[in-house]
Amino acid sequence: MSIKKSILSLALFISPILANAHDVSGVDRLLLENGNLLTYIWVGAKHMLTGYDHLLFLVGVIFFLIEFKQIVKFITAFTLGHSITLITATYLEVSVNEYLIDAIIGLSVFYKGFENLGLFQKYLKISPPHLLNMVFIFGLIHGLGLSARLQSFTADQEGIFLKILSFNLGVELGQVLALVPIVYLINLWRKRNSFGAFFKAANTYLLIAGIALATYQIWQFLGHS
Amino acid sequence: MYLKLNSYFLEPDSNVVIELFNGTFDRSDNVIDRDRMIDASVVVNGEKMAIDTANWFERETTTYLNFKTRSPGTYVSGVSTKPRSIGMSAEDFNDYLEHDGVLDMLAFREENGTLADTAIERYSKHVKTIFQVGDKLTEAYKTELGYPIEFIPLENPYDLHPGQNLSVKLLFNQQPLANQLVYIGSQTITVEHTHDGHTHTHNDETGHIHDELRQFRTDANGLLEAPITSEGVWYLRTIHLVEINEVGLTHESNWATLTFGVSGGHSDEREHAEGLPDYIYVIISLLLIAVLFWFFNRNK
Numbered sequence: 001m002s003i004k005k006s007i008l009s010l011a012l013f014i015s016p017i018l019a020n021a022h023d024v025s026g027v028d029r030l031l032l033e034n035g036n037l038l039t040y041i042w043v044g045a046k047h048m049l050t051g052y053d054h055l056l057f058l059v060g061v062i063f064f065l066i067e068f069k070q071i072v073k074f075i076t077a078f079t080l081g082h083s084i085t086l087i088t089a090t091y092l093e094v095s096v097n098e099y100l101i102d103a104i105i106g107l108s109v110f111y112k113g114f115e116n117l118g119l120f121q122k123y124l125k126i127s128p129p130h131l132l133n134m135v136f137i138f139g140l141i142h143g144l145g146l147s148a149r150l151q152s153f154t155a156d157q158e159g160i161f162l163k164i165l166s167f168n169l170g171v172e173l174g175q176v177l178a179l180v181p182i183v184y185l186i187n188l189w190r191k192r193n194s195f196g197a198f199f200k201a202a203n204t205y206l207l208i209a210g211i212a213l214a215t216y217q218i219w220q221f222l223g224h225s
Numbered sequence: 226m227y228l229k230l231n232s233y234f235l236e237p238d239s240n241v242v243i244e245l246f247n248g249t250f251d252r253s254d255n256v257i258d259r260d261r262m263i264d265a266s267v268v269v270n271g272e273k274m275a276i277d278t279a280n281w282f283e284r285e286t287t288t289y290l291n292f293k294t295r296s297p298g299t300y301v302s303g304v305s306t307k308p309r310s311i312g313m314s315a316e317d318f319n320d321y322l323e324h325d326g327v328l329d330m331l332a333f334r335e336e337n338g339t340l341a342d343t344a345i346e347r348y349s350k351h352v353k354t355i356f357q358v359g360d361k362l363t364e365a366y367k368t369e370l371g372y373p374i375e376f377i378p379l380e381n382p383y384d385l386h387p388g389q390n391l392s393v394k395l396l397f398n399q400q401p402l403a404n405q406l407v408y409i410g411s412q413t414i415t416v417e418h419t420h421d422g423h424t425h426t427h428n429d430e431t432g433h434i435h436d437e438l439r440q441f442r443t444d445a446n447g448l449l450e451a452p453i454t455s456e457g458v459w460y461l462r463t464i465h466l467v468e469i470n471e472v473g474l475t476h477e478s479n480w481a482t483l484t485f486g487v488s489g490g491h492s493d494e495r496e497h498a499e500g501l502p503d504y505i506y507v508i509i510s511l512l513l514i515a516v517l518f519w520f521f522n523r524n525k
Binding site: 194196201202209 | 510518
């Protein structure tokens, strides 16, 4: 079996876990129906901590970042992007197709692995777009995905703005909680000789996972349309 | 008592026969007298319709409710019966508690030394089924029919795939019922075999049918997560039985069941993949990274 076929097979095999990244249980829905703003913070944080696709994209982003200041800058761009679309799309009840948005989020994971491995230069003979701009744009797209999820379990419009802000705050807290150990581990490994191999392995995994997620979501979209 | 359909996936404007089994999920022991039924209705798209009694008929031990589907959507149908009383010897009562899985009351009698007491029980049964007409998923699945005890799914069972959980709320007098034993059963066509205490049968004439029954308990909020492991027909049942202090009675029970169908709707390969638990994929992912790391480290 060729390497390309092997990667595609692996991608299809791991796709269900990635697709489950956005599962919001009925229990969460009930919690939100009966809970207060703290519940929205809790569910937002939980959603981010189990939202593997968002985290995989961020892992791809922080691989190249060494200084704490850089990390803060890029994470802020991502946070700003997803907060804008999460808040506005939810408040204005703009609905997007969840499968298509999740497919694009999957492609953003693929994109980051592709860029990190220098494949823009190698295969396309071009420099990749400016990373900070791309992180902001992908932040906007991830925010639409988060909004679609929040809208799917928020029926009561009373106090919706505060609910959205609370959910968004939870997303940020979950993001920080997930990234702290990841940044720590990457930086710890950065000092070792084997970091190069780890870098290639992790980013190749991002390629596979990105294809898997996008393929699965498109398949789901076709099945539901 | 269960409401059952030959198929839980129906077409709009088609005639449906809903079977009312009074007994076990597999066997109806007798029909329900018409005057015992307080409610027999169908809800779809926010509209509750009574099932016309002229369209009911009884044959041998089963009651049949005829009904014609309308527009596409998720439908819920329910039947609620008037209470009746029955007197039982201590031995019969204990046997019934054990056989029907009312284990909390059996344990209570053992702990309090009342196993030798006879019982006069007032009982009533309240059953629901959820079925899908056409492809359009709608909100009727979460309709509260207002029965003394009822299961309310928190998500549409027809939006589920094998490998996912169905969150269900159990209400007693419209309030969450905590710490209540619930049995979840299924009749599925499958190639998997598990021998961890579940009952199962094989019927070679109709293929490979797997009957499974598992025991769960609602949490403090009356919630439980039912793992839907394969496509087929699924049901939940519970008996809420308490002692009461009324003249001529010793106990009161309310029975609830809920039935629905789960469709895989995809290839065998994919069904198998969705049936695996999440942690398997996490392990696979970590292994994949480890293999890639080994490969790149060796070739650096």
